[in-house]
Amino acid sequence: MKFFTTFGAYLLLLKGMLTKPENFKMYWKELMHQCVEIGIGSLPIVAIISLFMGAVSAAQTAYQLTNPLVSKSALAQVVRDTVILEFAPTLVCIVLAGVVGSKIAGELGNMRISEQIDALEIMGINTKSYLVMPKILAALITIPLLVVIAAVVGIWGGRIAAGMTGIISTDDYDKGLLENFIVFNVWFALAKAYTFAFIISSIPAFYGYNVKGGALEIGRASTTAVVTSCILILFADYALAAILL
Amino acid sequence: MIELKNIYKAFDDKEILNDISAVFESGKTNLIIGTSGSGKTVLQKCMVGLFEVDSGEIIYDGKPFTLMTQEERKILRQQIGMLFQGSALFDSKTVQANVKFPLDMFTNWDHNKKIKRVNEVLDRVNLNDSNKKFPAEISGGMKKRVGIARAIVLNPKYLFCDEPNSGLDPQTSLVIDILIREITLEYNITTIINTHDMNSVMEIGQNILYLYDGKNEWVGNNKQIIFSKNDKLNKFIFASEFLRDAKDMRMLEEKGIIDNDRNMEDVISDPESNLLMKDNEKREHHPDSE
């Protein structure tokens, strides 16, 4: 029962977002601001995570590839495909759910508690669209870009690791990367990235926007938001795999 | 002009507003007074639609606010300025950006014109050296004043102030009161002020609504309040001995027994200076102004 009321309220928030901006320039400014906050702000953590996840998957695959019949360059293919299909979109988005999600929920929660949202409403501004829509749009713009960057950095991390373990040369690795490349995998990864981006931004925005009470509830709302986003990401991950693969 | 007709509001079975009716005239400073927790903030928030009333009508210059759609309310709200009890400044923006925000949103003026207007209103609230500071870096009273500046920057038609001078020293308080009275008259604004500051009541109480236990217990102005016989009101408003003395003095002034320059010599040198006593006795029979 509570699930349906919450879900209904969530849909209403999304619907309330879709109105004509009071001032297009201000909305644009807010969108750019959010792109910087979400995109540039999460770039370092995304780079670090993807570098290591590429390296780790190379090292572990090398450890498992003991069969002499399998060509060494298969290592590159395995790293490439796991990074593109799973690690870059899903793992990065799970981390971003924490980084971006808590930021969005915290920011909106604080604005709600300190009546800043009310103040905007009283000025005659639709806060659902002025505060929530730019965040969702910014996430939809920047998170797929971050995922692409993560994939590139991850594969590069695998190359460094492969070179360091000495199992295959970096030349063989580069050659292996081009073998059996399926372009659809990239589209699939992007489809996941867009879905997850929407989850990461809209769920925390919903919980932050509807905080009631005091500072304690802001913390609680961001925890709920992050946990819910993570679960939904994993669920969507499975659903997309079942539908698209 | 804003009219309230039989407003009821409860929070899960707890009645906060119980049949409130009132008329707030334009060009006048309308005060809502009452003890802490009497529902002043809730009433103001109901009037602007931050809370929905359970029943009753709110009418803005003949337009029924309670029946408006969200979109119609949005249009009306562009003519409303509101100061929140907790100031509600945008804490990611500087003082200047806070005050400039409504201009950015609703005008297409150039930057210089906006800045000029911002400085003008900041000047009117006696704040001209804090433009670049963030809300976290200024005092509570300064936040209040920034809040007022932001509320009036677009010359609103309706101005709501929730305790505009709580946390301000008496002198700054007076500056704010006078500013609010001036702009109210100058632009014929319908101004509604929540307060429990006695100085404000006396200074700008052109139309006072006293809330008690969710009801409008007393209505009148700052002259009538001195003569009021309402016990609850007197207990609330003349709570200290000092204020009771002040009230007695004011009554004598109003009756012309002493002059308005606070010149006590006449009374003291007057052989009949026991007038004060007589007046106190007389007060018992003064018809209530209600």
Ligand SMILES: Nc1ncnc2c1ncn2[C@@H]1O[C@H](COP(=O)(O)OP(=O)(O)OP(=O)(O)O)[C@@H](O)[C@H]1O
């Ligand atoms: N959102 C809310 N939910 C439930 N009860 C509330 C809510 N807001 C206010 N109340 C209750 O309404 C009553 C009136 O509160 P209100 O804030 O209007 O008082 P006030 O007259 O403004 O007091 P003060 O002078 O201290 O600001 C209080 O008993 C408060 O507990």
Ligand SMILES: [Mg+2]
């Ligand atoms: Mg209050």
